[in-house]
Amino acid sequence: MSTFIAAFLFLLVFFLLMSIGYLLKRKAVQGSCGGLGALGIAKACDCDEPCDRRKARDAKEAKRQEYLAKHRIL
Incomplete structure (x- = not known):
């Protein structure tokens, strides 16, 4: 029992x-x-045009990266 614990x-x-x-x-x-x-x-898919969810996620990530670059401490 001690081994299990x-x-x-x-x-x-x-x-x-x-x-x-x-x-x-x-x-x-x-x-x-x-x-x-x-x-x-x-x-994962080979679509020519990404879906709306993917576009929104990419835009959000780009905005986040821009914010992080702007407010960088070092």
Whole structure:
């Protein structure tokens, strides 16, 4: 029973540290090969025109990057 409790606590601490890392970096967990990003593919579909949700998300990210560049401390 003590082995089970130790393993559970280890996994709990591991997931806690992973969640803290995600909150601080705002970067999703990805595989070691990088997935589609390693191939230079920005999206899973091969549409010529991105959907409205994708356009809105890209615009929001561009605005966020502009804000971060403008208010950079260093």
